[in-house]
Amino acid sequence: AARNGDDGVRRYATAMGQVFLRRFQLVTQFRQALDAGQIEVHYQPKVALPHRKLVGAEALVRWSHPEYGRLSPDEFVPVVEATGLVDALTFFVLERALTKVREWMDRGLRMSAAVNLSVRNLADESFPDRVAEALQQANVPPELLTFELTESSVMADPDRSLPVLRRLRTMGVVLAVDDFGTGYSSLAYLRQLPVDEVKIDKSFVLGMGTDLGDMAVVRSIVELGHSLDLVVVAEGVEDDAARDQLVTMRCDIAQGYLISRPLSEDRFEAWLHARTER
Numbered sequence: 001a002a003r004n005g006d007d008g009v010r011r012y013a014t015a016m017g018q019v020f021l022r023r024f025q026l027v028t029q030f031r032q033a034l035d036a037g038q039i040e041v042h043y044q045p046k047v048a049l050p051h052r053k054l055v056g057a058e059a060l061v062r063w064s065h066p067e068y069g070r071l072s073p074d075e076f077v078p079v080v081e082a083t084g085l086v087d088a089l090t091f092f093v094l095e096r097a098l099t100k101v102r103e104w105m106d107r108g109l110r111m112s113a114a115v116n117l118s119v120r121n122l123a124d125e126s127f128p129d130r131v132a133e134a135l136q137q138a139n140v141p142p143e144l145l146t147f148e149l150t151e152s153s154v155m156a157d158p159d160r161s162l163p164v165l166r167r168l169r170t171m172g173v174v175l176a177v178d179d180f181g182t183g184y185s186s187l188a189y190l191r192q193l194p195v196d197e198v199k200i201d202k203s204f205v206l207g208m209g210t211d212l213g214d215m216a217v218v219r220s221i222v223e224l225g226h227s228l229d230l231v232v233v234a235e236g237v238e239d240d241a242a243r244d245q246l247v248t249m250r251c252d253i254a255q256g257y258l259i260s261r262p263l264s265e266d267r268f269e270a271w272l273h274a275r276t277e278r
């Protein structure tokens with residue numbers, strides 16, 4: 001029995017070793033992955049309800065790893081976030097997204113891009129100036145850029161993050177609270193945050209069809225958001241039933257597989273083209 005126990009410990013140690021090894025590899029390889037073109041930005045459309053007018057797209061990062069295949073941002077973003085490299089990630093995605101917005105503008109499409117921020121970006125007092133520079137480089141007006149941030153990333157160090165957010169907002173960039181309803185989100189916090197938009201976490205939107213509790217949460221967030229003069233976005237809209245319910249609740253914007261999955265640059269362009277043809 002003692003021997004089995006040892007085996008178990010050894011297997012556990014080996015498995016943990018592999019997890020750490022992989023994480024270590026991802027950290028050490030990320031910089032070169034950026035330069036080698038393994039990091040891609042995909043786009044998922046956001047549409048206004050009820051008429052489905054296209055208002056923008058969220059930029060979502062992907063890593064095509066030579067050994068591990070297509071990695072989900074849920075695996076590598078937290079690893080990259082734990083290092084100074086998240087700054088390089090954010091600016092990579094930001095610059096790509098702004099280039100897209102400029103291309104869309106040149107074709108007469110007024111669409112914004114939403115970029116996800118990490119807690120490190122919010123703690124960096126030089127961040128707003130560098131964003132201003134990127135906007136200027138790309139020749140994009142600030143109101144066509146949205147930053148999505150979670151409440152917990154703001155509340156990790158509000159003394160640092162709030163001045164950064166206020167400065168971005170003064171510049172005219174649109175700010176959205178992501179994953180609202182999860183973690184420690186509360187009414188009091190939302191009222192104090194200098195934001196324009198609230199994004200209902202997809203877990204509630206996905207559960208709405210089968211769970212009355214989720215439905216009640218979604219309805220309350222829409223009402224709360226509107227009472228604070230915020231634009232309310234629902235993500236994870238997968239079917240017509242969810243969409244119809246959101247329309248009834250007067251939710252402003254929808255994002256989800258019903259409209260489109262996140263698409264590579266090329267496929268997003270094809271999707272846009274097919275849609276504007278009609």
Ligand code: C2E
Nearest residue numbers: 060061073074077093116117118236237238255256257262
């Ligand atoms: P998020 O910001 O909450 O992004 C929404 C996630 O929901 C995306 O997962 C998207 O593909 C997925 N999704 C969209 N519509 C639906 C739907 O109808 N049903 C379901 N089940 N899922 C849907 P993804 O692309 O895997 O991204 C995961 C997370 O990784 C993001 O969550 C975000 O927190 C983070 N992330 C992605 N790109 C970046 C980035 O450039 N920078 C940072 N810091 N984080 C990023």
Ligand code: CA
Nearest residue numbers: 058116148178
């Ligand atoms: Ca997001």
Ligand code: CA
Nearest residue numbers: 178179201235
């Ligand atoms: Ca979200």
Ligand code: CA
Nearest residue numbers: 150178179201
């Ligand atoms: Ca998330």
